[in-house]
Every structure is written in C-alpha cells, then in structure tokens.
Amino acid sequence: MADLEALLADFTAECDDLDRLIADLEPADWQRGTPAAGWTIAHQIGHLTWTDRVAAVAATDADAFDALVQAALPRALTFVDEAAEEESKTPADQLLADWRRDRVELVEALRGVPAGTKLPWFGPPMSTASMATARLMETWAHGQDVADALGVTRTPTARLRHIAHIGVRTRNFAYLTHGLTPPAEEFRVELTAPDGSGWGWGPEDAAQRISGPALDFCLLVTQRRHLDDLALRVQGAAALEWLGIAQAFAGPPGGGRTAGQFA
Numbered sequence: 001m002a003d004l005e006a007l008l009a010d011f012t013a014e015c016d017d018l019d020r021l022i023a024d025l026e027p028a029d030w031q032r033g034t035p036a037a038g039w040t041i042a043h044q045i046g047h048l049t050w051t052d053r054v055a056a057v058a059a060t061d062a063d064a065f066d067a068l069v070q071a072a073l074p075r076a077l078t079f080v081d082e083a084a085e086e087e088s089k090t091p092a093d094q095l096l097a098d099w100r101r102d103r104v105e106l107v108e109a110l111r112g113v114p115a116g117t118k119l120p121w122f123g124p125p126m127s128t129a130s131m132a133t134a135r136l137m138e139t140w141a142h143g144q145d146v147a148d149a150l151g152v153t154r155t156p157t158a159r160l161r162h163i164a165h166i167g168v169r170t171r172n173f174a175y176l177t178h179g180l181t182p183p184a185e186e187f188r189v190e191l192t193a194p195d196g197s198g199w200g201w202g203p204e205d206a207a208q209r210i211s212g213p214a215l216d217f218c219l220l221v222t223q224r225r226h227l228d229d230l231a232l233r234v235q236g237a238a239a240l241e242w243l244g245i246a247q248a249f250a251g252p253p254g255g256g257r258t259a260g261q262f263a
Contacts, residue, residue, distance in 0.1 A: 002129035008107050010159045011136040015103050018143040021152060022096065030092040034145040035224070035257060039084065041149055042095060044142045046087025047080070049099040051138065052106045055131055058119045059109040065120050072122075077252065106135065123250045137163045137248055141222035148224075148262065156194040156215040164191055164214055166248045167221030168201045174245045177253050183208070183238045191217050208236035210243065221248040228259040 022030075022041065030042040039047075058065045072079040090098065110128045118125035126134065140163055147154050168189050172182035188206035191199045191214040199214060210217070212232035219225040220232065220243060227243050234240045247254055 002127075002133075004110070004129055004132065007129055007132040007136070007162070008110060010162065011132050011139065012103075012107060013157075014136050014139045014143070014159055017154070017157075018139060018146065019096075019100070021143070021146055021150060025092070027092040029150075030095070032149045034149040035261070036145050037255070039145070040088060041146050042088035042090075042092065043084045044145050045095055045099050046090065047084040048139060048142055049095065049102050050083040050087050052099070052102045052135060055119075055121075055135060056102065056106040056109040058121060059106070059113050059128070059131070062120055069120075069122065080251065121250075133162045133166060134250075137166050137222065140218070141224060141249070144219070144222070144224045158194060160194065160214045160218050161199055163218040163222065163248065164189075164199060165201070167217060167246060170221070170248050171242055171246070174242065174247050177247065178245050180245070183242075185238070187236075187239055187242065189217070208239040210234055210239050221246045223247055223249075223254045223256040226257050226259040226261065229262065 022045065025041070030045075031040050033040055034044055036044070054065070054068065057068065075082065087095065087098075110132055113119065113128045118127060119131055121131070136159065140159070144154070171187065175182040185208060186202045186206055187208040187210065188202040188204060189200065190209070190211040192212065193199055193214050210232060212230070216225070216230035216232050220227060220230055223246075232243070234243060245253070
C-alpha cells in the first residue's frame with residue numbers, strides 16, 4: 001500500500017523546487033513564453049494553481065466537484081486552457097501566493113480523506129495516493145516547461161520514480177486515447193535512476209522492452225521531449241509504437257515536442 005505521507009512529502013518537495021525557480025522572477029518574466037504553445041510561465045503556474053484547487057474540492061466536497069464537472073461538460077476540450085488563461089491574468093505576486101496557498105490546502109485535504117475513499121475526478125475516481133502522485137507528475141511536467149522557458153537545467157531526483165510509474169501504468173490509456181487497441185502482451189521497462197540504481201516494471205523476459213535513463217523516460221511520457229532526442233533504447237515494434245503515443249496525463253492526445261526542438 002502506498003505511503004500517503006511520503007507521497008505528500010514528495011509532492012511538497014516538487015512544488016518547492018519549482019517555487020525556487022520562480023520566486024524571484026520579475027513580473028515581466030512571468031510573461032515569457034514556454035514550449036507549450038500559447039502558454040507563458042503565468043499560464044503554467046495558473047494551471048497548477050487551478051488544478052490543485054479543484055483537486056482539493058474533489059477531496060472535500062463531492063457535490064461541489066460534481067457541479068464543477070457539469071458546468072465544464074459543454075467545454076470539455078477547452079475548459080482546462082480557459083482556466084489557465086483566466087488564472088494567468090492574476091498579478092504575478094498574487095498568483096504565486098495563490099499557488100502556495102492552494103497546494104498546501106490540497107495536502108491538508110488529502111490528508112483528511114478517510115482511508116479507502118475514492119475521489120471523483122474528470123476521469124475514473126482516484127485514491128488519495130493516486131491523486132498525490134498525479135499532482136506531483138503535473139507539477140514536475142509543467143515545471144519542466146518553466147525551466148525550459150528560463151533556460152534552466154534541473155537536477156533529477158528520486159521523485160522521478162512516481163512519474164515513471166504513472167507512465168508505465170497509463171500505457172493502455174494512451175492507446176485508447178488514440179482510438180487504438182492496447183497490446184495484449186506486457187512490456188518490460190528498465191530505467192536507471194538518478195543515483196545509478198535500477199527501476200523495473202513488467203516481466204523480465206518480455207520481448208517488448210524499453211530501457212535508459214529515468215529522466216528521459218519521464219520527459220517522454222509527459223511529452224516534454226521527442227523520442228529522437230532521448231537516450232532510450234527500444235526493442236520491439238509494439239514498444240516503439242507505444243513510445244510514439246505515450247502520455248502520463250489525462251485528457252486528449254497532446255501535441256508533444258518536435259525532434260531537435262531543444263538541441
């Protein structure tokens with residue numbers, strides 16, 4: 001069983017790392033464009049703020065969350081971008097304060113959910129551990145966009161294991177999102193952690209295999225880098241097909257990044 005307190009500590013640490021990137025930015029720097037088309041740094045932080053806030057509602061008031069979902073249904077393909085756009089209009093100092101407040105409130109909300117409770121979400125209901133892990137993944141992924149906008153190279157941490165795990169677990173979701181039938185066979189994923197140790201998923205004798213740095217796998221499944229620009233080794237046509245559509249995040253297929261974009 002996942003250790004919720006450990007996950008919440010890792011989520012908080014991921015937020016703190018991103019906070020250090022933006023805490024001293026001038027207001028004008030919040031308007032820098034990021035690799036996500038049309039999104040500035042303010043949009044990235046606005047998106048995290050809004051999503052953390054909504055996740056806290058899901059953890060504390062199911063009826064209010066359901067009302068939010070019903071209101072969003074007519075704009076199913078646009079409401080996330082609309083929320084980021086609206087939040088991005090907040091003055092930089094207030095937006096930073098809002099994000100700091102809402103992520104702390106989310107941690108407290110998840111901590112207070114009775115054990116075994118499933119939280120409503122825009123996709124299938126989630127456990128508190130899954131919600132904490134998903135929020136960590138999104139914070140890291142959108143933090144990568146901010147780092148790219150600022151020209152900063154981040155130091156990878158053991159928290160990547162959470163993101164890699166989501167990347168592996170969402171394999172079939174990626175196929176379904178693209179209108180494809182997931183392969184029946186299991187894949188083997190073997191990654192080198194930042195400290196040099198190994199992480200593995202799937203049968204060790206699987207014919208379809210992916211291996212390489214954990215950072216590169218996480219950049220791929222969050223669609224922050226193109227496969228051609230990563231040091232991942234792929235064995236098998238099905239494994240290669242998956243890496244072309246992999247996405248660890250919910251929602252419709254993402255546009256990803258182009259080969260050589262960060263060369």
